[in-house]
Amino acid sequence: MIRKMYDWLDQRLDITPIWRDVADHEVPEHVNPAHHFSAFIYCFGGLTFFVIVIQFLSGMFLSLYYVPDIKHAHASVEYLQNEIAFGSIVRGMHHWGASVAIVMLFLHTLRVFFTGAYKHPREFNWVVGMLLFFVVLGLGFTGYLLPWDNKAYFATKVGIEIAASVPFVGEHIATFLQGGDMVGATTLTRFFALHVFFLPGALLALLGAHFILIRRQGISGPL
Amino acid sequence: MSEEKERQKPRISRRQFLTYTLAGTAGFLGSTMLYPMVRFAVDPMLKKGAASEFVDVAAVDEITTTPKSFQVNVKVVDGWYKPEEGQTLTAWVMKQDNGEILALSPICKHLGCTVTWEGSPEHSNEFFCFCHNGRYTKEGINVPGTPPNAPLDEYETKIENGRLLLGPIKKRGV
Ligand code: HEM
Ligand code: FES
Numbered sequence A: 001m002i003r004k005m006y007d008w009l010d011q012r013l014d015i016t017p018i019w020r021d022v023a024d025h026e027v028p029e030h031v032n033p034a035h036h037f038s039a040f041i042y043c044f045g046g047l048t049f050f051v052i053v054i055q056f057l058s059g060m061f062l063s064l065y066y067v068p069d070i071k072h073a074h075a076s077v078e079y080l081q082n083e084i085a086f087g088s089i090v091r092g093m094h095h096w097g098a099s100v101a102i103v104m105l106f107l108h109t110l111r112v113f114f115t116g117a118y119k120h121p122r123e124f125n126w127v128v129g130m131l132l133f134f135v136v137l138g139l140g141f142t143g144y145l146l147p148w149d150n151k152a153y154f155a156t157k158v159g160i161e162i163a164a165s166v167p168f169v170g171e172h173i174a175t176f177l178q179g180g181d182m183v184g185a186t187t188l189t190r191f192f193a194l195h196v197f198f199l200p201g202a203l204l205a206l207l208g209a210h211f212i213l214i215r216r217q218g219i220s221g222p223l
Numbered sequence B: 001m002s003e004e005k006e007r008q009k010p011r012i013s014r015r016q017f018l019t020y021t022l023a024g025t026a027g028f029l030g031s032t033m034l035y036p037m038v039r040f041a042v043d044p045m046l047k048k049g050a051a052s053e054f055v056d057v058a059a060v061d062e063i064t065t066t067p068k069s070f071q072v073n074v075k076v077v078d079g080w081y082k083p084e085e086g087q088t089l090t091a092w093v094m095k096q097d098n099g100e101i102l103a104l105s106p107i108c109k110h111l112g113c114t115v116t117w118e119g120s121p122e123h124s125n126e127f128f129c130f131c132h133n134g135r136y137t138k139e140g141i142n143v144p145g146t147p148p149n150a151p152l153d154e155y156e157t158k159i160e161n162g163r164l165l166l167g168p169i170k171k172r173g174v
Helices: A002-013 A016-023 A037-062 A073-082 A087-114 A123-145 A150-164 A170-178 A185-217 B003-008 B014-046
Strands: B055-059 B068-074 B087-095 B101-104 B115-117 B127-129 B134-136 B154-160 B163-170
Touching (some): A037 A185, A073 A087, A170 A185, B055 B087
Antiparallel strands (some): B055 B163, B068 B087, B087 B101, B154 B163
């Protein structure tokens, strides 16, 4: 039945070559934990991607109930967590997933660094990876304000003060991030827009570039 | 065919076995991930509405045989939004010929606009809905040939110490 449905689609869309191209390639021995257990370090990139998929899904579901408004943001988070079925699970996925994503990303970066995989011809993919790192940190920073509780408010104050300490342009950066001259209503809408539209868009584009480069260049060789 | 051969014949190929186990495991893992999120999204569909209370509206003496509109202030819980001032609903209240009080909801049974008593100069002694010219008799019965296909809903009523109290809105048992 499923086979038939797939064949029907495939006849019209010719998708088999596409997914062959994406998925059907050999895993070299030195990155396969079944051969060398220590090769598990090569899994961190994939795990980062997996967690980011969870962030996308849980974030989309959270935004069914969340409002980015200083009067109601906190109440909406409290409501979705306590009154809606599985609220604490879905919020928990996004809340803990945010930290796990950054930890996985960091471990992945360490692997790339210590296996020397950033060297020619993969230097450009290192740059793409660094951009990904900043985008994910940006998602963490902007998302943290959204529950609009004390922790969120003061963490953002601190983050913006740090940004304001940049020589010459610091004040401008702070005003830009705040969307005004204090952390308030305009900051919350701005962080929300960055968090659910701008940064996820950038994240998808960069992930696309990252993966295309990996397919073109292959995994770097053994040490 | 000998029994020997029959037993050796593979019922399911290695490839099929692997496909089924992998697909089954992936399906299980995927659904434990998706189930909470989907349940979270459809929760409003599965929630029961809160029971509403009776609210004091007017003295019984104020009610005449001509429908008059009264404001009913009810508490609303709209997700995380619980306005302190509540929400104001309208009721068209009249004394019927048999002496009983009838309190009609003004929400049109066609597509939900608001009806008013004698809302059209062309139709006296009727409720009128300006959206698509829906009409109802004084008792709130829809006039055949106009868009509404059911009589107006009514409030449950209660009289205590000469005051009229209105409760939840219910369909007419006609
Ligand atoms: C790697 C990607 C992401 C990271 C690291 C991240 C991080 C965060 C963090 C730290 C919070 C605060 C959560 C809390 O303290 O409970 C948050 C909240 C939120 N995020 Fe994300 N996020 C990511 C992707 C997304 C995406 C793609 C969307 C939607 C399209 C999204 C929508 C939301 C919403 C609506 C909230 C507010 C709800 C709440 O505070 O519980 N997030 N995010
Ligand atoms: S909504 Fe009242 S007539 Fe259509």
